[in-house]
Amino acid sequence: MPWMPENQQSAQQHDQPESSTNRTVTRDLSNGSWETWKKTSRFIVDSYHYTNHSATDNLCRKWCNPAPLDGSAPNLVVVENDAHGRPYYKRAFNTQACEQLNAWLGGFEQILKRMTSGNFDWFLHTMLVYHTSQVIKRQGEMNKDDDSDEEEEGQE
Secondary structure: OOOOOOOOEEEEEEEOOHHHHHOOOOOHHHHHHHHHHHEEEEEEOOOHHHHOOOOOOHHHHHHHHOOOOOOOOOOOEEEOOOOOOOOOEEEEOOOHHHHHHHHHHOOOOHHOOOOOOOHHHHHHHHHHHHHHHHHHHHHHHHHHHHHHHHHHHHHH
């Protein structure tokens, strides 16, 4: 886990955060860097994993919560208003979409491991642009299919 300046907040999403978090905390307790990054960083898991995880694992509950309501990670939770104007809490981003993207990017792991930092950044950016365009294209196709299904039902 890279050190982050105090004016930044870091959120990393992991498939198996418990072992990763435990290893990181153990290592960083021994070298003293834990005190620096614990104020600004979290290991975020997808909401499905968090909901189904043991309620007694305090390390996971504190550092892996995708939507803490204690104000400790204001960039992960936003306040929205319902149709009646009442405020409610909402996750600021879709952790399951992150999980799916991470799984897709995992297919490029062997290529990415061997790249220089500059090539890594360029490749990752290019692949994210490509992936986003493909997702938007599929969504458009699905919307067209839904629209034509509705038109056919209206003609019957």
